[in-house]
Amino acid sequence: MNYETWIADYLKRVKNPFARCLEACDEMKAAFPELTTVRGHILDLRWSRRSHVWLTTTDGAIVDPTASQFPALYEYEPWTPDSLVRLGKCMECGAEIWGKVESLDVEPPMKSVCGDACERALMAGFA
Secondary structure, three states: OOHHHHHHHHHHHHOOOOOOHHHHHHHHHHHOOOOEEEEEEEEEOOOEEEEEEEEEOOOOOEEOOOHHHOOOEEEEEEOOOOOEEEEEEOOOOOOEEEEEOOOOOOOOOOOOOOOHHHHHHHHHOOO
């Protein structure tokens, strides 16, 4: 079985690949151990910049089992240890929360508040 056939079979099985990039890559890597998992951002003409996971071959070619979820994908941007990534959106003030990648092996931890002041204000609402 080749990569394209595996991807077509996967997409028939799951129907909608949205937000399943890590799951799909883990499954595909199990079938093709020569592939390498890459975490990073994709750049899409309609959706802008999004966190994503894809695979590469030994010669660096991109194999993306969930690329079809993006309407206008045009670039892959692998993370480096100091890449800034979106960690969430503050539940108190609505600000985007960004931070540096600490490890290329795991997803960065998501955050729901941007700082101590917003955390105190948010928690005060639950008291």
